[in-house]
Amino acid sequence: MSFPLGNRRRVSATLPFSFLVALSFAVAAIAGGSKSPYCNNPVQLAMVKIWVDGDEGEYLAGLTASFGATLPEEKNKVPKLPAVFSNPLNGCSSSSSKLSGSAALSVRGDCDFVTKAKVAQSGGAQALLVINDKEEIEQIDCSGDVSPNISIPVVMVPKSVRDDLTKTMANKRVELLLYAPTRPIVDISVVFLWAMSVGTVFTASLWQEFGISEQTEKRLNESSSKGMHNIIMTPVTRKCRNCPQKTVRLPVIGEVSVLSLGVFLFCVIFAVAWAVHRRASYSWVGQNILGICMMINVLQLARLPNIKVATVLLCLAFFYDIFWVFISPLIFQQSVMIAVAKGKNTGGEAIPMLLRVPRLIDPWGGYNMIGFGDILFPGLLITFTYRFDRESKKSMGKGYFVWLMVGYGFGLFLTYLGLYLMNGNGQPALLYLVPCTLGVTVVLAAIRGDLKALWGYSSKSSAMINPTAEV
Incomplete structure (x- = not known):
């Protein structure tokens, strides 16, 4: 995991697992109670936003502890905190690094989580991030003496954070913002998915109604017109069934219409452009267009x-x-x-x-x-x-x-x-x-x-x- 500037929408690979873990432990806490009255915080799925030299970068997911302060739901209610690694890194004893007003980072192990939180808070840290020893994140338990004096939030983050932040913090200033936004019950995107799925099946079923003459269909099949090309050519050819069409003779392929050749070149450019930019935030549009065209053709052929x-x-x-x-x-x-x-x-x-x-x-x-x-x-x-x-x-x-x-x-x-x-x-x-x-x-x-x-x-x-x- 790296922290490229401006990558504001990247989701941590641990997010789905983290969300389920947070919910399961929250239910367990309600059902089973806790040994300490100061260890009853609901486990939250925490969002850790990262700024590098003042520019907002990506974010990652974490899980809060069942002790300490809870995180607010809105990011404008919390300040950005400079990220500082504890020294020693295990955070089990007083740090030689200045932690005052920072988000302290320590690795898991050598002492319990409560001790790490007390040490970080005594050093003036405003939050503690515990880096796990594996990529998955887990609930931070309450082993140790939990007292009401722990007033900073404690969050566990994935193992990869250590190496990534170490490289970034070597020559850049890194700030962190911790909060726990609430996920909506239903996202409006499911409405678009539902409409696209139903619309694809409906269109494929009625596609023959937009059919073309047998002669034109034979010519298109002989030219191996599939996918997006066929979806464009079918209604166009039907609309212009009696229109004169210029043709050209190509090696191997034979005689094809200029219109069909132009549509084919457009489809090739479209597909190549999608392949080149398939990791871009907008690539889902091209992927959906190509996918719907392919499925309509499959439902016609099979x-x-x-x-x-x-x-x-x-x-x-x-x-x-x-x-x-x-x-x-x-x-x-x-x-x-x-x-x-x-x-x-x-x-x-x-x-x-x-x-x-x-x-x-x-x-x-x-x-x-x-x-x-x-x-x-x-x-x-x-x-x-x-x-x-x-x-x-x-x-x-x-x-x-x-x-x-x-x-x-x-x-x-x-x-x-x-x-x-x-x-x-x-x-x-x-x-x-x-x-x-x-x-x-x-x-x-x-x-x-x-x-x-x-x-x-x-x-x-x-x-x-x-x-x-x-x-």
């Missing part, structure tokens, strides 16, 4: 033939999602699905197979996200029901498409409700989406007497449009 195949596919995805989110931590000591989504242990380089939107009102920043699989798997079933309704000439109320769109939207709502009830811990979205889509289809079909027809259904139009793409 088509379920009947409910029998849909049942096998979605049931396997259902258990797959549950295993990697809930069971994998028991085997690998962490949720593999969540670690991959957040780019954990890869320097933040996450696989871009998800939609993400920055948390707009969360002081901790970060992103809310949803994986492509949570859109594609239910989307395959929903697009199938749209084709079934259309070919069976079913009305909106007596069909299946509208009911599944409502079920999918409600399933996403349950997913985010689960996130809230589980204190932000990652949820397998298919746990909610499969019952709300496949379950709705089976129940409705059983009530209407369509289950047998859906189970062995064979779509004639699917075979004509894309005979090799059925799942």
